[in-house]
Amino acid sequence: MRIRATVAAVSGALALSALALPSAAQADGAHGSTGSVADLARAAQSAAAHSGAKTGARSAAPAAEPAPLALTFSKFTINGGKPIVVGTTYTKRVPTTFxxxxxxxxxxxxxxxMLEVGLYRGSFDKPANEFYGDDFPVCKAVSATVATCKGNIAVYPEFDLFGNADATKWKAVGYAVALNGQDPDEVEPGDVGFVVQDKLGTALVQRASKLTVNASPEPVKKGKTITVTGWLSRANWDDFKYHGYTAQPVKLQFRKKGGKTYTTVKTVKTNNKGDLKTTVKAAVDGYWRYSFAGTSTTPAVTATGDYVDVK
Known part of the structure; x- marks a missing residue:
């Protein structure tokens, strides 16, 4: 594994060459992997931009400044195109390919x-937050000038999440840096090559959801009332606990004993604590459950059916 401390050292040297201009990754509120390739690439970009270098071919920058590499990212995917659902405790890792x-x-x-891809939200120049992987991607050459790469994005809830505003659409960016044989403790900015490529793709980050159900009494006489209660909750990234999801429509569904499919009986809305409660008449043995369709910030979730024996 290439050591990120080395990256941090070189990043500092490049920052000095840019008259200590802060990189976007160091902006107030931004949070990425410490000493990541992103820091180094953005520092190189700042150094080149401060000196008047133009993005383009390797020869675009004078010898004294970092020069853009002839390298591009494409065909980026993350988590197979599915939303990234994060709870309150466990680290969430999702695969990336490009x-x-x-x-x-x-x-x-x-x-x-060094090369990596990351996610950010907010503006490219001053992101509100950033996610990166635990380690750098692994690439495999498919020709002399093309390689396919696999990596991951890791989210440590209490470390990486800044609040519920992180439940939104994030943008992907790729970084690459070539030291070209230099001693990282004595780096010459003019011998550093870099790439910062924005708009590789997007990813939706969502707050994990939970849904419970309880149908009672059990057993119940035919024709009598069954009360079905439940609780819809979702991760809160302000205090890292689960709170009720209020004013949300949730379907009450039923499956007969021996049946294979559920049928929607009615729609119930959660109260100001996320609680669900409704009544139905007992007819036949079967399973009762609640099902939530989800929103842009919270994924769909369905409770495990609760069996009621009708006498």
Whole structure:
């Protein structure tokens, strides 16, 4: 594993070459992996921009400044296109895949070449928050100038989440840095190559949901009343507990004993604590459950059916 402390050291040297201009990853409120490739690439970008370098071919920047690499990211996917659902306690890791296309003289397998993709929300220049992987992606060459890569994005709830505002659409960005054989403690900015490529794709981050159900009494006489209660809750990233999801429509469904499918009986709305309560008449043996369709910030969830024996 390439050590991120090395990245941090080089990032500091490049920041000095940019007259200590802060990178976007260091902006107030931004939170990414400490000493990540993102920090280094953005520091190189700041150094080049401060010196008037233009994004483009490797020769675009003067010898004294970091130069853009001839490398692009494409075909980015994350979590198989599904939302990233995060709770309050456990680390959430989701897979990423992407393709890298580069010039023949760019050695992406060199020991001092570093590459990663990340997610951010807010503006590109000053992101409100950022996510990265636990380690750098692993790439496999498919030709002299093309490689396919696999990695992950890791979210540690109490460390990486800043609040419920993080439940939204995030944007993907790719970074690459080539030290080109330099000693990381004595880096010459003019010998550093970098890429910062925005708009690789998007990912929806959602607050994990839970749903319970209880149908009673059990057993019950035919024709008598069954009371079905439940609770719809979702992760709160302000205090890292689950709170009731209020004023949400939830379907009450029933499946006969021996049957294979559930049928919706009625729709019930959660109260100001996320509680559900309704009544039905007992007719036949079967299973009762609640089912929530989800929202943009909270995924769909269905409770396990509760069996009621009708006498």
């Amino acid at each position: 393709t890298v296309t580069h010039a023949a003289d760019v050695n992406i397998f060199a020991k001092d070449f």
